[in-house]
Amino acid sequence: MVFIPSKARPAYHRALLNRLLGRREDAAELCKTALQTADYSVAHLRAHQMLAELEFPGEDYFRVLARIHEHLKPATYVEIGIFQGESFEIVRPETLAVGVDPSPRIRKQLSANQRVFAETSDNFFENRDVRSELGGKPIDLAFIDGLHLFEFALRDFINIEKLCSPDSVILIHDVYPIDDTSAARERASWFWSGDIWRLILTLKKYRPDLSVNVIAARPTGLAIIQNLNPESRVLEERQNEITDEFLATDISVLDGRKAEMLNRFPNEWASISRLIDTRGRA
Structure with a gap:
């Protein structure tokens, strides 16, 4: 079985770092970059979830x-x-x-x-x-x-x-x-x-x-x-x-x-x- 790395992962990891640093707008843009790939990976899902959290910071x-x-x-x-x-x-x-x-x-x-x-x-x-x-x-x-x-x-x-x-x-x-x-x-x-x-x-x-x-x-x-x-x-x-x-x-x-x-x-x-x-x- 050949492992195919997620194309969304690098952008998602940079988004995660920017969110931790308080750079919410930059984190959102990096999430959007990660989501430009058609990817059913965990990183793709987490980029969507982070984007939702940045859009709606209150209670779920x-x-x-x-x-x-x-x-x-x-x-x-x-x-x-x-x-x-x-x-x-x-x-x-x-x-x-x-x-x-x-x-x-x-x-x-x-x-x-x-x-x-x-x-x-x-x-x-x-x-x-x-x-x-x-x-x-x-x-x-x-x-x-x-x-x-x-x-x-x-x-x-x-x-x-x-x-x-x-x-x-x-x-x-x-x-x-x-x-x-x-x-x-x-x-x-x-x-x-x-x-x-x-x-x-x-x-x-x-x-x-x-x-x-x-x-x-x-x-x-x-x-x-x-x-x-x-x-x-x-x-x-x-x-x-x-x-x-x-x-x-x-x-x-x-x-x-x-x-x-x-x-x-x-x-x-x-x-x-x-x-x-x-x-x-x-």
């Missing part, structure tokens, strides 16, 4: 998600994309929680109030009486973290909002791309957020009635969507048109304006808690 999305659960104390919760169940484990035991994933790999035993459905979210919403699974109550809090493709996340949002109330909150992961490679529709690196950023642009354009904010939480942002309207059918009725429009939108549209276009919000818990306390208000 998992910690922010846990804080939101504790602050809102939702009676009901729906999570799309369970995988090993890390984020499902932080749900309060009193919360009636439903998880959906075609191939869940749950590591811990579920509590009495938790159920996981091993199926696609499309199938789940089409064939299940979700309201019944939640004891007849609306969804208080939802987390979309499924397949990293725009059109799937859009359908998940449409289906979830119908089951919410104006006071509900929908969270969406992977909405703030770190670079073009990790934001591509076709996976080309271990670190991959896909093109969910397109959903933020969609909601801003077609649903200006919503409150849309993206918390600057690593690794790839956490959107908080509020002021929901379960009666709205704008996205559903124009779904094909919207999908065609935004799949044709290149990521370069974010160049120089990413924070503005994606409604970046500071990752400070005091500010986040005030934000989510405005839910249900115009």
Whole structure:
């Protein structure tokens, strides 16, 4: 077996040194240099991770998600994309929680109030009486973290909002791309957020009635969507048109304006808690 050295490693090691010396901008540029290589190496992954840490120096999305659960104390919760169940484990035991994933790999035993459905979210919403699974109550809090493709996340949002109330909150992961490679529709690196950023642009354009904010939480942002309207059918009725429009939108549209276009919000818990306390208000 021939060992092929990683082309990303030298630039990554120099980025690591510059970060240790406090040269954050230089470290970020060296990470970008390392990521110019199509490389599934450990150095390539770590360069992506460092770039995310430099972009978002505060708490990671998992910690922010846990804080939101504790602050809102939702009676009901729906999570799309369970995988090993890390984020499902932080749900309060009193919360009636439903998880959906075609191939869940749950590591811990579920509590009495938790159920996981091993199926696609499309199938789940089409064939299940979700309201019944939640004891007849609306969804208080939802987390979309499924397949990293725009059109799937859009359908998940449409289906979830119908089951919410104006006071509900929908969270969406992977909405703030770190670079073009990790934001591509076709996976080309271990670190991959896909093109969910397109959903933020969609909601801003077609649903200006919503409150849309993206918390600057690593690794790839956490959107908080509020002021929901379960009666709205704008996205559903124009779904094909919207999908065609935004799949044709290149990521370069974010160049120089990413924070503005994606409604970046500071990752400070005091500010986040005030934000989510405005839910249900115009």
